[in-house]
Each structure stands twice: as structure tokens, then as C-alpha cells.
Amino acid sequence: MLRTPPTLLAASSAALTEVRSAGPLVQCVTNTVTVNFVANTLLAIGASPAMVDVPDEAGPMVRAASAVLINLGTPSAEQRDAMLETAEACAHAGRPWVLDPVAVGGLPVRTALGRQLLELRPTVIRGNASEIRALAGAGTGGRGVDASDGVEEAVDDARALARSTGGVVAASGPVDLVTDGETVIRISNGHPLLTRVTGGGCALGGIVAAFTGCHGETLEAVVAACTAYGIAAEQAAATAGGPGTFAVSLLDALASLTAEHLTESGRIA
Amino acid sequence: MLRTPPTLLAASSAALTEVRSAGPLVQCVTNTVTVNFVANTLLAIGASPAMVDVPDEAGPMVRAASAVLINLGTPSAEQRDAMLETAEACAHAGRPWVLDPVAVGGLPVRTALGRQLLELRPTVIRGNASEIRALAGAGTGGRGVDASDGVEEAVDDARALARSTGGVVAASGPVDLVTDGETVIRISNGHPLLTRVTGGGCALGGIVAAFTGCHGETLEAVVAACTAYGIAAEQAAATAGGPGTFAVSLLDALASLTAEHLTESGRIA
Amino acid sequence: MLRTPPTLLAASSAALTEVRSAGPLVQCVTNTVTVNFVANTLLAIGASPAMVDVPDEAGPMVRAASAVLINLGTPSAEQRDAMLETAEACAHAGRPWVLDPVAVGGLPVRTALGRQLLELRPTVIRGNASEIRALAGAGTGGRGVDASDGVEEAVDDARALARSTGGVVAASGPVDLVTDGETVIRISNGHPLLTRVTGGGCALGGIVAAFTGCHGETLEAVVAACTAYGIAAEQAAATAGGPGTFAVSLLDALASLTAEHLTESGRIA
Numbered sequence: 001m002l003r004t005p006p007t008l009l010a011a012s013s014a015a016l017t018e019v020r021s022a023g024p025l026v027q028c029v030t031n032t033v034t035v036n037f038v039a040n041t042l043l044a045i046g047a048s049p050a051m052v053d054v055p056d057e058a059g060p061m062v063r064a065a066s067a068v069l070i071n072l073g074t075p076s077a078e079q080r081d082a083m084l085e086t087a088e089a090c091a092h093a094g095r096p097w098v099l100d101p102v103a104v105g106g107l108p109v110r111t112a113l114g115r116q117l118l119e120l121r122p123t124v125i126r127g128n129a130s131e132i133r134a135l136a137g138a139g140t141g142g143r144g145v146d147a148s149d150g151v152e153e154a155v156d157d158a159r160a161l162a163r164s165t166g167g168v169v170a171a172s173g174p175v176d177l178v179t180d181g182e183t184v185i186r187i188s189n190g191h192p193l194l195t196r197v198t199g200g201g202c203a204l205g206g207i208v209a210a211f212t213g214c215h216g217e218t219l220e221a222v223v224a225a226c227t228a229y230g231i232a233a234e235q236a237a238a239t240a241g242g243p244g245t246f247a248v249s250l251l252d253a254l255a256s257l258t259a260e261h262l263t264e265s266g267r268i269a
Numbered sequence: 270m271l272r273t274p275p276t277l278l279a280a281s282s283a284a285l286t287e288v289r290s291a292g293p294l295v296q297c298v299t300n301t302v303t304v305n306f307v308a309n310t311l312l313a314i315g316a317s318p319a320m321v322d323v324p325d326e327a328g329p330m331v332r333a334a335s336a337v338l339i340n341l342g343t344p345s346a347e348q349r350d351a352m353l354e355t356a357e358a359c360a361h362a363g364r365p366w367v368l369d370p371v372a373v374g375g376l377p378v379r380t381a382l383g384r385q386l387l388e389l390r391p392t393v394i395r396g397n398a399s400e401i402r403a404l405a406g407a408g409t410g411g412r413g414v415d416a417s418d419g420v421e422e423a424v425d426d427a428r429a430l431a432r433s434t435g436g437v438v439a440a441s442g443p444v445d446l447v448t449d450g451e452t453v454i455r456i457s458n459g460h461p462l463l464t465r466v467t468g469g470g471c472a473l474g475g476i477v478a479a480f481t482g483c484h485g486e487t488l489e490a491v492v493a494a495c496t497a498y499g500i501a502a503e504q505a506a507a508t509a510g511g512p513g514t515f516a517v518s519l520l521d522a523l524a525s526l527t528a529e530h531l532t533e534s535g536r537i538a
Numbered sequence: 539m540l541r542t543p544p545t546l547l548a549a550s551s552a553a554l555t556e557v558r559s560a561g562p563l564v565q566c567v568t569n570t571v572t573v574n575f576v577a578n579t580l581l582a583i584g585a586s587p588a589m590v591d592v593p594d595e596a597g598p599m600v601r602a603a604s605a606v607l608i609n610l611g612t613p614s615a616e617q618r619d620a621m622l623e624t625a626e627a628c629a630h631a632g633r634p635w636v637l638d639p640v641a642v643g644g645l646p647v648r649t650a651l652g653r654q655l656l657e658l659r660p661t662v663i664r665g666n667a668s669e670i671r672a673l674a675g676a677g678t679g680g681r682g683v684d685a686s687d688g689v690e691e692a693v694d695d696a697r698a699l700a701r702s703t704g705g706v707v708a709a710s711g712p713v714d715l716v717t718d719g720e721t722v723i724r725i726s727n728g729h730p731l732l733t734r735v736t737g738g739g740c741a742l743g744g745i746v747a748a749f750t751g752c753h754g755e756t757l758e759a760v761v762a763a764c765t766a767y768g769i770a771a772e773q774a775a776a777t778a779g780g781p782g783t784f785a786v787s788l789l790d791a792l793a794s795l796t797a798e799h800l801t802e803s804g805r806i807a
Contacts, residue, residue, distance in 0.1 A: 032301045032570045033577055033589045039302055039467035044512050049467065050372075051302045054344055057376040064375070075592055076616055078345055103588075106602070107595040196793065198577035198587065242790025243582050252511025255465065301570045308571055308736035313781050318736065319641075320571045323613055326645040333644070347614055521780025524734065 003183055003219075005268045012224035012266060013259035015215040020046045024066035024213040028206060029053040029083050031073025031102065034199030037247070038069070041203040044254035045228070047210040058082035062089035067213030068097040069206050070117065072110040080113055087120040096123040096212045100205035105134025118165060124212055124222055125161060126170040126205045129154035136161040151177050155184060168218045170208065172201055176226040180219045187223065188267040189230025196243040197250075204229050207254075227266045232257050234265065272452055272488075274537045281493035281535055282528035284484040289315045293335035293482040297475060298322040298352050300342025300371065303468030306516070307338070310472040313523035314497070316479040327351035331358035336482030338475050339386065340369040341379040349382055356389040365392040365481045369474035374403025387434060393481055393491055394430060395439040395474045398423035405430040420446045424453060437487045439477065441470055445495040449488045456492060457536040458499025465512040466519075473498050476523075496535045501526050503534065541721055541757075543806045550762035550804055551797035553753040558584045562604035562751040566744060567591040567621050569611025569640065572737030575785070576607070579741040582792035583766070585748040596620035600627035605751030606635040607744050608655065610648040618651055625658040634661040634750045638743035643672025656703060662750055662760055663699060664708040664743045667692035674699040689715045693722060706756045708746065710739055714764040718757045725761065726805040727768025734781040735788075742767050745792075765804045770795050772803065 025048045030038055035051055042049040052061040055078060062068060068090050070083050090097040099122035104114040114135055125135065129149040136157035151173035162169040162181035171177045176187040194200035208225040215221040232253040240246035294317045299307055304320055311318040321330040324347060331337060337359050339352050359366040368391035373383040383404055394404065398418040405426035420442035431438040431450035440446045445456040463469035477494040484490035501522040509515035563586045568576055573589055580587040590599040593616060600606060606628050608621050628635040637660035642652040652673055663673065667687040674695035689711035700707040700719035709715045714725040732738035746763040753759035770791040778784035 031589075033573050035302050036305060036467060036574060040512065040516070043465050043467060051300075051343065052372070052376065054346075054378055057378045061376060074589065076345075076614075077592075103590070107590065107599065109592055109595045196581050198574060198581060240790075241787075242793040243578065244786040244789025244793075247578070247789075248513040248517055248786055249510075251513025251516075252509075255511040255513075304571050305574060305736060309781065309785070312734050312736060320569075320612065321641070321645060323615075323647055326647045330645060345614075517782040517786055518779075520782025520785075521778075524780040524782075 003185070008185065008220065008223055008268045009263055009266045011217070011220040012227045013262045015211050015221055015224035016228055016257065016262055017259050018214040019210055022066070022214045023048055024210050025050055025064055026067050026069060026206060026209045026213060027052055027061050027065040027086070028069040028071070029058055029079060029086050030069060030071035030202065033073055034202040037199035038202050038206045040251055041254060042206045042210060044251045045207055045210055049206070053079055053082050055081040055085055059085035059089040062086060062093055062095055065095060067209040068095060069100065069209040070097060071100040071102060071202055071205055072104060072114060073102040073202065075110050075113055083113065084116065087117050091120050096218065098122065098124040098126055098205055098209040098212065100202060101125065101127045101131045101135050104131050121165050122167055123218060124168045124170065124208055125165065126172065126208050128201060129171050129173055132161060132169060132171045133157045151175055159184065168222050170222050170226060172204060176230065178219065178222050178226060183219065185223055186269045187226045187230060188269070189227055189234060189265065191233040191237040193237050193240060193243060193246040194233050197247045223268060227262055227268060228257060231261055231265045272454070277454065277489065277492055277537045278532055278535045280489040281496045282531045284480050284490055284493035285497055285526065285531055286528050287483040288479055291335070291483045292317055293479050294319055294333055295336055295338060295475060295478045295482060296321055296330050296334040296355070297338040297340070298327055298348060298355050299338060299340035299471065302342055303471040306468040307471050307475045309520055310523055311475050311479060313520045314476055314479055318475070322348055322351050324350040324354055328354040328358040331355060331362055331364050334364060336478040337364060337366040338369065338478040339366060340371060340471055340474055341373060341383060342371040342471065344379050344382055352382065353385065356386050360389050365487065367391065367393040367395055367474055367478040367481065369471060370394065370396045370400045370404050373400050390434050391436055392487060393437045393439065393477055394434065395441065395477050397470060398440050398442055401430060401438060401440045402426045420444055428453065437491050439491050439495060441473060445499065447488065447491050447495060452488065454492055455538045456495045456499060457538070458496055458503060458534065460502040460506040462506050462509060462512055462515040463502050466516045492537060496531055496537060497526055500530055500534045546723065546758065546761055546806045547801055547804045549758040550765045551800045553749050553759055553762035554766055554795065554800055555797050556752040557748055560604070560752045561586055562748050563588055563602055564605055564607060564744060564747045564751060565590055565599050565603040565624070566607040566609070567596055567617060567624050568607060568609035568740065571611055572740040575737035576740050576744045578789055579792060580744045580748060582789045583745055583748055587744070591617055591620050593619040593623055597623035597627040600624060600631055600633050603633060605747040606633060607638065607747040608635060609638040609640060609740055609743055610642060610652060611640040611740065613648050613651055621651065622654065625655050629658050634756065636660065636662040636664055636743055636747040636750065638740060639663065639665045639669045639673050642669050659703050660705055661756060662706045662708065662746055663703065664710065664746050666739060667709050667711055670699060670707060670709045671695045689713055697722065706760050708760050708764060710742060714768065716757065716760050716764060721757065723761055724807045725764045725768060726807070727765055727772060727803065729771040729775040731775050731778060731781055731784040732771050735785045761806060765800055765806060766795060769799055769803045
């Protein structure tokens with residue numbers, strides 16, 4: 001398939017329209033720190049979040065979901081069981097799911113869990129450069145939840161990870177890098193204030209799930225999600241007086257984002 | 270007792286004044302997604318939230334509480350134990366408690382828990398139409414946390430549920446329906462943006478508990494809570510630029526809401 | 539060491555500058571109610587929060603942290619294990635840590651845990667007057683999470699607690715009281731809206747950890763944190779329309795706070 005920036009921008013606009021009209025149900029097994037923000041960003045973009053994360057419910061919920069997010073931020077014992085149950089249900093039902101490997105590499109419980117989940121072949125992996133490198137078996141593991149590696153240092157690992165899982169990998173940073181193992185796409189939308197609000201990355205994981213649940217072509221869906229989220233962040237930053245007003249405005253901007261905004265402001269290379 | 274819209278409006282205004290002067294301590298055993306928003310809406314209306322949800326503390330806490338909220342949104346094993354302990358302590362101490370049966374019907378763990386809690390006779394049950402129907406043993410169980418049934422379809426089930434528990438049942442939607450099994454009251458305050466913010470329903474559950482803890486007549490207290498919350502939502506929506514600013518403004522509106530606002534803007538039938 | 543209000547103000551300004559330049563990694567084992575707000579206030583002040591709270595990760599994380607917050611707000615069984623593991627790791631590594639004994643005294647599980655943690659000698663204890671009195675073995679235990687004792691009633695208990703732990707104790711209220719067991723310092727910055735937002739105290743606990751992780755002299759670091767937070771609250775309240783906009787503006791104010799603001803507006807006695 002020929003993928004040029006203009007065709008990707010057109011696909012991104014189409015994907016946003018699909019999310020708006022479908023209102024995908026996105027199930028999330030995610031951390032307690034940013035679960036509220038992830039739910040609110042999903043509602044803002046037009047999706048319907050279902051934060052179902054207890055064993056014996058998380059698996060059955062997959063049947064009703066369009067897509068699933070599994071985020072390793074605060075992996076309690078019950079959540080770990082629920083995550084494996086959910087990923088297995090996704091594999092069984094052919095449901096797309098996104099793995100957000102928060103702080104994998106630096107911390108033992110989630111690193112072991114991340115490797116287990118990797119064997120269930122996530123449809124998309126979205127993390128920062130250090131997390132992507134750690135999942136691919138390289139890198140330094142970051143500093144807490146923050147990346148210590150740059151996105152460009154992660155290109156080879158991201159491609160290798162995508163090839164080994166058969167999925168799409170997105171490494172977030174000042175420039176977002178998205179790859180299916182062959183094509184490497186760079187999106188330069190976004191704003192530094194996203195790093196001054198907790199959940200700036202987690203929320204993108206949810207948005208990626210929403211787009212992946214609506215748009216059949218996964219690479220395009222992930223590019224569309226990163227582009228939409230980045231543009232909304234730029235719009236929010238334009239009027240924000242700091243990180244507090246930025247987070248609030250980001251929800252408003254996601255809710256009012258249009259397909260035209262994507263075509264006009266998307267920076268895809 | 271004769272209940273006409275004017276007498277209910279007068280009772281609602283009186284109940285808000287009671288909440289402001291009493292500052293009721295409202296204990297909540299509630300989900301991790303919206304616990305922060307529930308606490309902040311309680312503080313805004315003038316109550317004092319205590320989110321005590323671990324076993325061996327949740328039960329003893331009841332003694333100090335004016336009213337209690339039990340919300341099934343993310344029922345971890347420890348929370349399930351704490352919920353049963355809390356509801357039993359409420360039954361023993363004669364303390365009013367509100368059951369918010371989030372997504373009951375569609376998911377097995379909480380559905381079983383909801384039925385157990387029902388036997389302890391909640392003072393108030395507040396849910397969406399699908400949740401109310403599921404608790405009453407009917408309906409389709411909703412779509413995740415969203416209702417797939419309309420409020421009017423739930424009238425008979427809500428009345429039957431109220432009669433079987435001896436409590437008051439509130440089914441939330443574009444029009445809120447409140448019944449004690451005999452009288453059916455409809456409140457048409459509110460705003461669609463409440464469905465674009467996570468916790469729009471959960472927060473109402475907390476507000477219902479606050480009013481029930483102050484105002485002796487339960488049906489009136491629930492009507493007052495729904496009316497107050499709906500009017501605050503209308504005020505917040507009037508200046509909101511989207512779901513982000515709406516949620517923030519809702520807290521400001523709850524804090525500045527007056528008894529006069531209820532009398533002037535309440536739409537009770 | 540001679541401590542006069544002018545020298546403390548100068549030290550506070552210096553400490554803020556140190557936080558901004560160091561960007562300390564602050565590990566938090568904290569409650570689910572306000573964990574998002576604590577993370578966002580840490581990001582706003584310039585720190586890097588890591589909310590790592592599961593056993594077998596919480597202890598190892600200490601090595602990478604500049605300082606640690608342990609907050610007893612929702613002490614689940616796993617968190618209790620993680621808290622003890624974390625405090626022991628801090629003791630072993632000589633890492634400063636802050637204990638926030640939420641509602642200790644009134645509730646049995648956290649009261650027992652608080653006493654265990656006390657034996658590991660927290661670098662700082664920050665609570666309201668009732669919590670400080672309860673930890674010191676006195677007082678009435680407060681009303682839920684709210685203080686029923688005034689700060690001045692807690693002076694003797696705060697000093698005794700500081701002497702017995704060898705640390706610094708901060709009792710928060712309309713006036714904040716900070717003591718190392720000898721010197722007693724009072725800071726009268728702040729605003730009543732802090733009590734109308736959930737996490738007003740929890741967030742200060744995080745900020746205290748951030749300052750303690752950067753500034754070597756603990757008493758000065760705690761005074762600086764209380765002063766900085768109180769001034770930011772005053773700035774936020776100046777434009778807030780209620781508790782919702784206040785919480786948002788507080789994040790903006792923390793992010794834009796300067797060393798000059800502290801020198802000009804700090805009220806230390």
C-alpha cells in the first residue's frame with residue numbers, strides 16, 4: 001500500500017469521522033493514577049469508556065468492546081490477573097488491543113507482566129522510547145515513568161518489536177514514531193505541556209484504542225490517533241495558562257476537534 | 270402526604286439549606302475511576318467526604334457518618350468485603366445508605382454483589398434505567414456503564430424495586446425518575462454534558478447520600494438532590510466550552526447554588 | 539543555627555530554585571482518591587512523580603527516587619505491604635521520606651500501620667492537627683479526614699513527636715506549624731479553598747517530599763514547601779470562581795511560582 005503524507009492525512013480525517021459516528025466502546029484495564037483522565041479523554045473524543053478491571057469481569061467484557069487498552073501503570077495483583085484474562089479474551093475474540101507498557105524495564109513486576117502480555121501479541125504497543133526499547137530487550141529502562149532515551153534512538157527497536165509481534169508500535173515523544181515493522185511514520189504534532197500533566201501518555205493509549213476499534217487498517221488508525229491527539233494538545237496549549245488549564249482545555253479541544261482540523265494541521269512525515 | 274410540585278420544590282430548597290448548615294459526613298465506598306470527582310462534588314455541595322473503603326475500617330466508619338454511598342464501579346475483592354461490611358453496619362446502626370449499581374446486569378461479579386447488597390435494603394438505589402431494570406430482574410443489562418433502556422421503560426421496575434426494598438429508587442436520564450413504590454416523580458433538570466464527563470452519575474449518587482443524611486424524609490431528599498444537581502449542571506453548561514470546562518464549572522456551580530436557585534429553576538412533575 | 543523569618547524566606551526561595559533545577563523524582567505510595575492531583579501538583583512544581591505502589595516494585599524504586607511520600611489515605615492490603623517495604627528501603631538507603639498519616643487515630647487499620655511506620659523514623663510527618671495529636675498518642679482522632687483539633691492545640695504533641703522520631707513535624711491548618719522538636723515555625727500563607735478541594739493536604743505532602751529531596755536542611759525544606767504551596771493557593775484563589783476553578787488554577791500557580799513570589803509574599807513567623 002502506498003502511504004504518503006497526504007493519503008495518511010486523508011485517512012486520519014476519515015478515521016476521526018468514524019470514531020465520532022461509531023462511538024466505540026473502549027474497555028480499559030488501567031492505572032489508578034490517570035484512570036479518570038483516560039476515561040474523560042475517551043468521552044471527549046466520542047468513545048464510550050468502560051473501566052472494567054476485576055478478574056471474571058474483565059475477560060467477559062471484551063465481547064462488548066470495540067477495542068481494549070491494557071496499561072501497566074499500577075499493576076496490583078488483581079489487575080495483573082485481569083490484564084492476562086483480558087488479553088487472552090482479545091486474542092480469542094480477535095479484538096484489537098493496545099498495550100501501554102508504563103515504566104517497563106525499570107521495575108520487575110510490570111516487566112515480567114509485559115513480557116507475558118507480549119506473547120499474546122498486542123495489536124498496538126504505545127509507550128515512550130525507553131519503554132519500547134525495554135520491551136524489545138534493549139535500552140536503559142527510563143527514569144520512573146519518564147523516558148531517558150530519545151525517539152530516534154528507538155527506531156530500530158520499535159521496528160523489531162513490531163515485526164516480532166506482528167503489530168504496530170508507537171513511540172511517543174516530541175515527535176511520535178509509528179511503525180508496522182516496515183514503514184516508519186513520524187508525526188510532529190503535540191506540545192511540551194503534555195509532559196507536565198500526568199496521563200498525557202496514558203490518554204493517548206486510550207485514544208489509540210478508540211481509533212483502532214473503528215478503523216480497520218491499524219497503522220492508519222494509530223497515525224490518526226497520534227495526529228488528532230497532538231493537534232488537540234496544540235489547540236489547548238494556545239489558550240492555557242499552565243498545566244492545570246491545559247488539561248481542562250485538552251478535553252474541550254478533543255471534543256470539538258474536526259476532520260478539517262486534522263487535514264489542515266496534521267504534520268505527518 | 271400530599272406531594273405537589275410546589276411543595277416538593279419548597280422541600281428541596283429546605284433540604285439544600287440543611288445540607289449547607291449540617292455539613293454531613295458522607296462515607297463512600299466507591300470506584301477508583303471517579304472517586305476524586307465524587308469527593309470534590311461532595312465538598313462543593315457542602316458535605317464532608319470520607320472515602321474509607323478497606324475492610325475493618327469501612328464498617329466502623331459508619332458510626333461517624335451521616336450517610337453512606339456504595340458504588341459498584343470497580344469492585345475489587347477488598348472493596349467487595351468492605352461494601353458488605355459497610356452495608357451491614359448501616360443496617361445495624363440505622364444509617365441511610367445509597368446503592369449505585371454501576372453496570373449491574375452486564376457483568377457477573379457486581380451483579381452477584383448487587384443482589385447481596387439488595388438483601389440489606391438500601392435506603393436509596395440510584396442508577397440508570399438499565400441498571401435499575403437489571404436489579405429488578407428485568408432488562409438487557411445496558412452497554413458497559415451506559416444505559417440501553419430509557420427511563421420511562423424502567424418505571425414499573427423502579428416501582429417494584431422500591432416496594433421490594435422498602436426504599437426509594439431513582440433512575441437517572443434526560444428526565445430523572447424518583448419513586449418510593451407509590452408516588453412517581455419526574456425531574457427534568459440536567460444537561461447532556463453530564464454524559465460526556467466520567468462520574469456524572471456517580472457524583473449524583475454522592476449528592477443523594479448527602480441530602481439523605483440531612484433531610485429526614487427520603488423521597489424528598491432524593492428529589493432535592495436530583496434537582497440541585499441538575500440545576501448546577503445547567504448553570505455549568507451555560508458557560509462551558511466543552512466537557513473539560515463543564516466538569517470544572519459544575520464544582521463551582523454546586524458550591525454557589527442557593528435555595529433560591531432551586532425554587533426558581535427546579536422542574537419537578 | 540539562627541533562624542529568623544528573613545533567613546527562612548531566603549532559604550525558601552533558594553529551595554524553590556533547587557527544586558526547579560533538580561526536577562527531583564518523587565516516589566509516592568498514596569491513596570486512590572487524590573493520587574492524580576498529587577501527581578499533577580508535583581509536575582507543576584517541577585518534580586517528576588512516580589506513583590509506584592505495588593510490593594516488590596515499591597522498595598526497589600526507592601533507589602532511583604530523590605524523596606518518597608507515604609500517604610495512608612486508602613490503605614489496601616497490597617499498599618500496606620508496599621508502604622512498609624518502601625519505608626524500610628528508605629531507612630536502608632538514607633532516602634528522605636514523608637509520612638502523611640491521613641485519618642490516623644479514628645480508624646484502626648491505618649492507626650496500627652502509622653505506628654509501625656513511625657518506628658522507621660520518617661524524615662517528615664505532615665498531617666492536620668488531629669492526625670499529629672493521634673500519632674503522638676493524644677487527641678480525639680478527628681472527624682473522618684478532617685481535623686477536630688486546632689493547630690495551636692497540637693504544638694506540644696508536634697514537638698514531642700519530632701523529638702521522638704528525630705524528624706520534622708508539620709501540622710497543617712489556617713496557620714501551618716513546623717517544628718524539629720526545638721524551633722517552632724508558623725506559616726500563615728494559604729487559603730480556605732484548600733479545604734474545599736479533596737487532596738489539598740495530600741498534595742502538600744508531595745510538595746514537602748519534593749523540597750526535602752532537593753534541599754539538605756529538612757526544617758528549611760518543609761518551611762519552604764508550606765510557604766510555596768500557601769502562596770500558590772493565594773494566587774489561585776484570587777481568580778477562582780469556586781473550588782473547581784481553584785484546583786485548576788492552583789496547578790497553574792504552582793507552575794509559574796517564582797523565588798521572588800516567595801520572598802515577597804511569604805509570611806513566616
